[in-house]
Amino acid sequence: MAESTQVTLTYREAVREALREALEKDPRVFLMGEDVGRYGGCYAVSKGLIDQFGEDRVMDTPLSESGFVGAGVGAALAGMRPIVEVMTVNFSLLALDQIVNNAATIRHMSGGQFNIPLVIRMATGAGRQLAAQHSHSLECWYAHVPGLKVLTPATISDARYVLEMALHDPDPVIIFEHVMLYNEEAELLPKEQIAAMDKAVIRRAGQDLSLITYGGSLGKTLVAADQLASEGINAEVIDLRCLRPLDKTTLLESLSRTHRAVLVDESWKTGGMAAEISAMLMEEAFWDLDAPVLRVCSQEVPIPYPEHLERAALPQVADIIAAVKSLPGVL
Amino acid sequence: MSLQDKKLHLGKNDLRELLYKMLRIRLFEERCAELYTQEKIRGFLHLYIGEEAIAVGICQSLLSDDRLVCTYREHGHALARGMSMTEVMAEMFGRTNGCSRGRGGSMHLFSAEHNFYGGNAIVAGGLPLAVGMALADKKLNRDRVTCCFFGEGAVAEGEFHESLNLAVLWKLPILFICENNLYAMGTALERSESETELYRKAASYSMPAKYVDGMNVVEIEIAAKQALDEIRLGQGPQFLECRCYRFKGHSMFDTQLYRGKEEVEKWLDKGPIVQLVQWLSDNYDLTAEEVDDMKQRINLEIDAAVAESEQGELEPVSDLLKDVYTEVTHG
Numbered sequence A: 001m002a003e004s005t006q007v008t009l010t011y012r013e014a015v016r017e018a019l020r021e022a023l024e025k026d027p028r029v030f031l032m033g034e035d036v037g038r039y040g041g042c043y044a045v046s047k048g049l050i051d052q053f054g055e056d057r058v059m060d061t062p063l064s065e066s067g068f069v070g071a072g073v074g075a076a077l078a079g080m081r082p083i084v085e086v087m088t089v090n091f092s093l094l095a096l097d098q099i100v101n102n103a104a105t106i107r108h109m110s111g112g113q114f115n116i117p118l119v120i121r122m123a124t125g126a127g128r129q130l131a132a133q134h135s136h137s138l139e140c141w142y143a144h145v146p147g148l149k150v151l152t153p154a155t156i157s158d159a160r161y162v163l164e165m166a167l168h169d170p171d172p173v174i175i176f177e178h179v180m181l182y183n184e185e186a187e188l189l190p191k192e193q194i195a196a197m198d199k200a201v202i203r204r205a206g207q208d209l210s211l212i213t214y215g216g217s218l219g220k221t222l223v224a225a226d227q228l229a230s231e232g233i234n235a236e237v238i239d240l241r242c243l244r245p246l247d248k249t250t251l252l253e254s255l256s257r258t259h260r261a262v263l264v265d266e267s268w269k270t271g272g273m274a275a276e277i278s279a280m281l282m283e284e285a286f287w288d289l290d291a292p293v294l295r296v297c298s299q300e301v302p303i304p305y306p307e308h309l310e311r312a313a314l315p316q317v318a319d320i321i322a323a324v325k326s327l328p329g330v331l
Numbered sequence B: 001m002s003l004q005d006k007k008l009h010l011g012k013n014d015l016r017e018l019l020y021k022m023l024r025i026r027l028f029e030e031r032c033a034e035l036y037t038q039e040k041i042r043g044f045l046h047l048y049i050g051e052e053a054i055a056v057g058i059c060q061s062l063l064s065d066d067r068l069v070c071t072y073r074e075h076g077h078a079l080a081r082g083m084s085m086t087e088v089m090a091e092m093f094g095r096t097n098g099c100s101r102g103r104g105g106s107m108h109l110f111s112a113e114h115n116f117y118g119g120n121a122i123v124a125g126g127l128p129l130a131v132g133m134a135l136a137d138k139k140l141n142r143d144r145v146t147c148c149f150f151g152e153g154a155v156a157e158g159e160f161h162e163s164l165n166l167a168v169l170w171k172l173p174i175l176f177i178c179e180n181n182l183y184a185m186g187t188a189l190e191r192s193e194s195e196t197e198l199y200r201k202a203a204s205y206s207m208p209a210k211y212v213d214g215m216n217v218v219e220i221e222i223a224a225k226q227a228l229d230e231i232r233l234g235q236g237p238q239f240l241e242c243r244c245y246r247f248k249g250h251s252m253f254d255t256q257l258y259r260g261k262e263e264v265e266k267w268l269d270k271g272p273i274v275q276l277v278q279w280l281s282d283n284y285d286l287t288a289e290e291v292d293d294m295k296q297r298i299n300l301e302i303d304a305a306v307a308e309s310e311q312g313e314l315e316p317v318s319d320l321l322k323d324v325y326t327e328v329t330h331g
Helices: A011-025 A049-053 A065-077 A089-103 A139-143 A156-168 A215-230 A248-258 A273-288 A307-313 A317-326 B012-037 B052-059 B075-081 B085-092 B126-139 B152-156 B158-169 B198-203 B217-232 B261-268 B272-284 B288-311
Strands: A008-010 A029-033 A058-060 A081-088 A119-124 A149-151 A173-178 A185-187 A201-204 A209-213 A235-239 A242-244 A261-268 A294-298 B067-071 B116-120 B146-151 B174-180 B209-213 B238-243
Touching (some): A011 A029, A011 A049, A011 A081, A029 A065, A065 A081, A065 A089, A081 A089, A089 A139, A089 B126, A119 A156, A139 A273, A149 A156, A173 A215, A201 A215, A209 A317, A215 A235, A235 A248, A248 A273, A261 A273, A261 A317, A273 A294, B012 B075, B012 B288, B052 B217, B052 B238, B067 B126, B075 B085, B116 B126, B126 B158, B152 B158, B158 B198, B174 B217, B198 B238, B217 B272
Parallel strands (some): A209 A235, A261 A294, B067 B146, B146 B174
Antiparallel strands (some): A008 A185, A201 A235
């Protein structure tokens, strides 16, 4: 096979190319958010797009999260295909009303008369010493809400291709981009190899247990799986990719082979995504389980600023390995 | 009341039509109250009694393509917009012949056919939607105006300020209509606003803003027509504060401890219907028989709507989850 078409991209570039393609392909698409235009995006994701597409299609907004996210809902209602960037999940709390009370409800509440083909992108996660108000992982809050779809692209190829799928979806889709991923670099896979946006993907095959994770925790989980392999424990690593709807089929199929599961989730343990999946596995795969389902999550604390405390608060490779080794029958 | 010099384009028959439309809302709302006490209508019920002139006066100059965004006190707007009594009443009965298939109830009337976008039960929650729809219309070069109704309670919300700012910044075709009935639930205007001349707040965002007597349908009609004409020329949003009074409680649960009976009675004399009846009697020979005849016709329409609502079907429980998401047909 010729290898001349291989492309290596950063996660940031992958999202940018996805945005560029979306803006090129469909005149109904426009990007709006705080500093997405002249500044180039807080994380430099949209850098250069305003020069190519002009300020009507790459719109800088004032600091009015509720206002412009709601405007995205309204524009979607009226036939556009808006992509709204909320700088971070932390700021999205100011737009919760529009997302939860409008975007998620209007289709059902109107008896199916209206749909909201809206895409909201936001950065999430900790790891850059940004302290307690800029380190949240609140994906599970949105995954709680019927009417929304929640994507967590963890790879460069997913970052490149899920936006198009989200834009083709007739309902509101929220895409979470973990801040620690933007500088990650990898070879871009051909589009045909990318699974549908709502499918979980097995990133590493294994038979001893299933490590289930998503977003910014995928990398750590794969590292942990490699180290476990060197000790003779073969972990399967599943990247959820989509938190709502949850691809139960892939999870249950994996469990039917491995009989053990450890969830790795950067959000807090209490009431988080890991709790939800753990309960689901208990309900639907109880007789497949040879061990309790374990969770590796963030400590129950506002994420602190100092590097050593931040590290201690977040799930680390060593925590994942320790959890796996504590499972009965693994060693 | 100085209608004489303001009637302009409104002739004798136009004024009778306005009276008829207000009476239609009044009698409909009175019947709703009865049906509520009979437990035919459940949930929250917010009546528009006393405020009829606003919806009627504004809707008079709207075109079929124009959009409406309303609040949970929106029966009057739906009727003034041309939705049938049956689809509104059946919605409150929770039947599938309701305008939202019975899923929304009193607070969530939707109609794609009438460009009627709710029925929003979060105070100020509709304003960002209006901004977005007007933004889409502007981007798509459609000649449409979005009329956004809200009560004066919304003025205290952040979404009000965000939305007005965005609307002016982006020069959007929106008519903001503040229905100032002096009480946000039970909190009087002067107990919640530092500036009680609410149109001044809108003016501070650099948009044309004024107040009108919200009990005077002619004054409202004239102000709305002028504002809409100017908005259609692409001159950006405008703001109309309609000063009115809610004759009934906030909802059916309201015992109205926060205001005296004398106050309510004082306002009753200034009601939009008594004013217009008086004026038409004095100047255009309106007779009591004519008014009775109108009421009779309206009551027949209401009777029919109630009968059709009673006969409406309940949505089967098997359809409970339908339209949470758009059904994507594969094939």
